[in-house]
Amino acid sequence: MSAMERTVIVGVRLKGGDERAELASLEELKRLLETAGGLAVATVVQERVRRDVATVVGVGKVEEIADIVRREKLSSVVFDEELSPSQQMNLQELIPAKIIDRTRLILDIFAQRARTREGKLQVELAQMNYLLPRVTERFGRFEQQTGGIGTRGPGERKLEISQRRLRDRIVRLKREIEGVRHQRSLQRGNRRRTSLPLVSIVGYTNAGKSTLLNALRTSRALDVLADDKLFATLDPTTRRVKLPGGRLALFVDTVGFIQRLPHHLVAAFHATLEEARDSDFMVHVIDSANPAWPDQKRVVEEVLKTLGADTLPRLDVFNKSDVLTPAQRALARREGRLLVSARSGDGLARFLSLIETRLEVGLAQRVFVLPHNRRDLLPMIYGVGRILSEKPAPGGTRFRLKLDEKIGARFKRNCRFLRLLRNTSLMKKGGRAVSLSEV
Secondary structure (H helix, E strand, O other): OOOOEEEEEEEEEEOOOOHHHHHHHHHHHHHHHHHHOEEEEEEEEEEEOOOEOOOEOOHHHHHHHHHHHHHHOOOEEEEOOOOOHHHHHHHHHHOOOEEEEHHHHHHHHHHHHOOOHHHHHHHHHHHHHHHHHHHHHHHOOOOOOOOOOOOOOOOOOHHHHHHHHHHHHHHHHHHHHHHHHHHHHHHHHHHHHOOOOEEEEEEEOOOOHHHHHHHHOOOHHHOOOOOOOOOOOOOOEEEEEEOOOOOEEEEEEOOOEOOOOOHHHHHHOHHHHHHHHOOOEEEEEEEOOOOOHHHHHHHHHHHHHHHOOOOOOEEEEEEOHHHOOHHHHHHHHHOOOEEOOOOOOOOHHHHHHHHHHHHOOOOEEEEEEEEHHHHHHHHHHHHHOEEEEEEEEOOEEEEEEEEOHHHHHHHHHHOOOOOOOOOHHHHHOOOOEOOHHHO
16 A cells, blocks of 8 residues: 555444444554555445445445545545455445455555565465455456366466466465474574573554563663554564563564454464464563453454463553553552553563562572682573572582573583582571582
8 A cells, every 4th residue: 555545444333233342443444544554534334234245335335435436536445344355346346446455454564564584475475365366256267177178278368377376476485484484493492492481472463562672671772663553563573681580581572463363464474473372471461541452452362362372371461551540540450450651661660570470480499609710600690590699608609599490400411510519507497509510
């Protein structure tokens, strides 16, 4: 969609349906249109018992839309629906403008926003899958090609060539994306070997996920794009975050969700969305300033269930508390919500403390002595465990810390030079003094 393309948006309100949800969907469509670079100059809503099979809104409403297009000299019509290929073809014949459905609009935004090779591949695959059945409808249907009498001719028709090229491209894209998925799997394995927990940030689009990640990162040079637009970022971004106890964690910002997220996109972006499924902990960022946040929360939970990530430990965080009224903030706190403002920093200290507490479940306490000549290991020790105490000891420094047993196993393989601390007073206190090589 070109910049500032003038359009009319069309919605369907079913009798007996949720009117509030339908209005919220239309408002969201306007935001999507603005993000794509368009401008809605008119809105048409048709109330019906059921959607029309041929044109969604019925022939009479189609004529009204066509009149608006001619009068306002509009270039496109955007439907808040996922149109079938036949519906799109019928509408295109009756309305003198480009017909765009909700799915195609979202695909257009993703195509604009994709920056990495991986993101571009995934968007193109989704576009090809969307286009394939529409090419069929536009040019007609395949003729039977069984060979023999009556079937000899000049060869493939235009439709068959278009279909074959699309299918070949889809096969190549799937092959390349499979390579991307394998690469991501290797990257996740490498992150596991760093002994740092992985926290994925999920949420509805424009809830403030990227702004939150920027507020938590350790270096301003590593800021990610955070814009007040839907789907401002598509490619997952990982940053190291220092928790209050000194332990480091990896936070990954994932692509945002939306109502009726096109299934083409869910399938194409599966390699990216696996970041959420394979994390140790999940942070669900909710836009507390949006009246429709309960519906948005439900949409995210449904997508997570589709990905098989709904059973991971999760913390719901209500962002944008700085734009709430005092009464709204008081009500949210009475209801037990964790309020933060990624923009102002309010509530982030408590948020990180809760994350640290959740990540410490199952950690074991260990005591060891680090010799003076191996001070180079201090950054590793500070990064992978929570230091409970650090005191001078004969020949080195005695540490007591909480440590993941899996990480301890790696220390056992790689840090055998750390010597055993024998101290009976520690045993009397219930502590267990061991070297890092024994953890």
